Amino acid sequence: MKQRNKKRFDPEFKARVALEALQEKESLAQLGRRHGVHPVLVGQWKKQLLEKAATAFTTEAAGRDAEKVQDELLRKIGELTVERDFLARGLQRSR
Template sequence: MAGKRRRFTAEFKARVALEALRERDSVQAIARRHELHPNQVSTWKRQLLEGLPEVFAGGAGRKLAKEHCKEQMKLSGLVARNMSGLNIVPVEASVASRSGHDGPPHDDASLVPPEAASGRPRRS
């Protein structure tokens, strides 16, 4: 079993995100230097960019931005819970890794679970 989950302060996240935003080094180099996964650095950078308008929003703007953020978090949680119960594996990820194709799928049929596509209920 892995060790305890690491927790980072807001200041540390901001420092790493700003470093990534400056683009003096690659995300991979920044992640290596701070012993993080590159996806974590990219996530913090994206969160920084998405949160910047809040900094300049006035009183009413801040309230709307906070409400929007809460709503986004709520929706993200709902989507994650609903998706986890569907057992959906995006085909484009596995196909792209084998074929060298990194574009979007040609249709949405690849996101439909096999039992739903066949119209037959899944047997346990």
């Protein structure tokens, strides 16, 4: 069976096409033909842009939350590493 090569589109291209679709100056079919993309993909990208547009304005809070989680995880990794080393040394002494 012949394997199909899937085209991969970078996020900038998708955003540019989706923004053009939001302007509604051309139909999805016309945009798809002009950019060499299936019209269904153009519609999906437009929908994704509309659904996720609000996150563009909430990155600061999300970034701070992610930093807190990362700091907590790194601290926990450090604690577990110290415990593991301590127990490994105790095990070596008992042998």
